[in-house]
Amino acid sequence: MKLFGFRGGVHPHARKERTEQLPIIRLPLPRRLYVPLQQHIGEPAVAQVRPGQPVKRGELIGGSVEWLSAPVHAPADGTVVEVSEFASPHPAALPVTTAVIEVSAHQTPWRVPAEDPFGLSPAELALRIRQAGIVGMGGATFPSAVKLDLARQHGVDTLIINGGECEPYLTCDDRLMRERGQQIVTGVALMLRCLEARRALILVEDNKEEALATLRTLCREQPQITTLSVPTRYPQGSQKQMIQSVLGREIPAGGHATDLGVVMHNVATAYAVYEALVDGKPLVSRIVTVGGGAVPRPANLEVPLGTLVEELLAYCGLEGEAYERLLVGGPMMGQWLPHPRVPVIKGSSGIIALSEAETRVEMPRPCIRCSRCVEVCPSGLLPLELAKRIRKEQFAAASELGLSDCIACGSCAYVCPAKIPLVQYFHYGKGQLQARRVQEKKLDNTADLAATKAQRLAEIEAQKAAAAQARKREAEARARQQAAEKAAAHEAEPCARTEGD
Numbered sequence: 001m002k003l004f005g006f007r008g009g010v011h012p013h014a015r016k017e018r019t020e021q022l023p024i025i026r027l028p029l030p031r032r033l034y035v036p037l038q039q040h041i042g043e044p045a046v047a048q049v050r051p052g053q054p055v056k057r058g059e060l061i062g063g064s065v066e067w068l069s070a071p072v073h074a075p076a077d078g079t080v081v082e083v084s085e086f087a088s089p090h091p092a093a094l095p096v097t098t099a100v101i102e103v104s105a106h107q108t109p110w111r112v113p114a115e116d117p118f119g120l121s122p123a124e125l126a127l128r129i130r131q132a133g134i135v136g137m138g139g140a141t142f143p144s145a146v147k148l149d150l151a152r153q154h155g156v157d158t159l160i161i162n163g164g165e166c167e168p169y170l171t172c173d174d175r176l177m178r179e180r181g182q183q184i185v186t187g188v189a190l191m192l193r194c195l196e197a198r199r200a201l202i203l204v205e206d207n208k209e210e211a212l213a214t215l216r217t218l219c220r221e222q223p224q225i226t227t228l229s230v231p232t233r234y235p236q237g238s239q240k241q242m243i244q245s246v247l248g249r250e251i252p253a254g255g256h257a258t259d260l261g262v263v264m265h266n267v268a269t270a271y272a273v274y275e276a277l278v279d280g281k282p283l284v285s286r287i288v289t290v291g292g293g294a295v296p297r298p299a300n301l302e303v304p305l306g307t308l309v310e311e312l313l314a315y316c317g318l319e320g321e322a323y324e325r326l327l328v329g330g331p332m333m334g335q336w337l338p339h340p341r342v343p344v345i346k347g348s349s350g351i352i353a354l355s356e357a358e359t360r361v362e363m364p365r366p367c368i369r370c371s372r373c374v375e376v377c378p379s380g381l382l383p384l385e386l387a388k389r390i391r392k393e394q395f396a397a398a399s400e401l402g403l404s405d406c407i408a409c410g411s412c413a414y415v416c417p418a419k420i421p422l423v424q425y426f427h428y429g430k431g432q433l434q435a436r437r438v439q440e441k442k443l444d445n446t447a448d449l450a451a452t453k454a455q456r457l458a459e460i461e462a463q464k465a466a467a468a469q470a471r472k473r474e475a476e477a478r479a480r481q482q483a484a485e486k487a488a489a490h491e492a493e494p495c496a497r498t499e500g501d
Helices: 120-132 145-155 174-180 181-195 209-221 239-247 267-279 311-313 372-374 383-392 394-400 409-416 422-500
Strands: 024-026 032-036 061-063 078-087 095-103 158-163 198-203 225-230 264-268 283-289 298-305 325-326 351-352
Touching: 024 174, 032 078, 078 409, 120 145, 120 181, 120 267, 120 311, 145 181, 145 264, 145 267, 158 181, 158 239, 158 267, 174 209, 174 267, 174 283, 174 325, 181 198, 181 209, 181 225, 181 267, 198 209, 209 283, 225 239, 239 264, 264 267, 267 283, 283 311, 298 311, 311 351, 372 383, 372 409, 383 394, 383 422, 394 422
Parallel strands: 024 298, 158 198, 158 264, 198 225, 283 351
Antiparallel strands: 032 095, 078 095, 283 298, 325 351
16 A cells, blocks of 8 residues: 655654563552543543442443543542542643542452444444543543544544554553554454444554564454554654555644544554453553653553552652653653652553653754754644744734644754754643633623623513503503592482482
């Protein structure tokens, strides 16, 4: 199959050699799990448990009736000891509602459902995926059932499975494809049935030879599923770039992949679909790469959601905060963590503790207008001009230059010889635009409320005036009636006296 490639991109040092040959190990259950009720894009789940309540592994602990949301389940048997605010894996450690579970010594095994999931209808499959709380495992955390439903309604013909894993350090998807390829292929087949799509393409970067060979062998008996090798280049795993690379179709500004008849999911998402539909297991764990130069024993770990990052680091031989920087995800698009007392969530693909040698930071210097940032931008933007406008607080002008199309891949900052923190400018600019949109929405809502109140007050005044007018008419009618009765009585009185005489 012909590949089209994509413009721009960079080749950062992969730094995968310390973990790519390490098989997945199951992390022992910690004493306590801190399970946030929002681990996805959309509305947060609402607690379905209270302190003191015992829970079973896989039991629903957070649910929502909102369309764009995902439920949360208990990762282990235990007792809920607290439902309160706790730090999230965010650069500011923003507090979110979290269920704290004291884990029991004995765990009940999973009950594998007897029914064949391939006998279920597409709508029933999407419902099961939603009930299992599955979200995009590549880091986007978009509720998967919503994505599948929308894609089916759009009538997509192609499902792309992202096995690129182009971020440095991360090898969790690579190990998953090598060790659990059959489960991934089955999960892809179930997603195809859910979508009613024609074909699936599993894309793997050519630096993962064993994963490629494994999946190709497994797909020989699946004529609808094809495994493709794509050149190793960052950000190959981004949705826009991957679709353009394999299909030659470019998502327009403000458009969606479904507009092109395509939908994309991560290999780990396909594995989660398999676990939900075949094993009856909701999303309560994930594979995490623990790496970085500060980690004595890096690993690929299968981790219960809600495990604190500090417990992963301690398991890998890193005690305390003996690192220069800590981040969740890869170093290109991941987020810095202020401290390790935050939990692993559904989108946590990697925990990377960097040493001082890996984080040598140079002070930014004036731009020399070399245009290297323009050459590597995969979205075809002008990073230098965008940063210039954001520095001047000209956010509307930056938006006109395509700020919303920036995927924040960091390629521009990676090649910038002046070490200008371009991505940080873009994050700041997007945040300001979002804040302004929220403020404008609030003002619109306030104006709507004021207009509604004025209309309601006018209606009340009109009702009062109508009631007063009605009372006046009734009084006038009664007065006329009384006058008529009095006149009639006066006319009848002389006649009565005459008859008596």
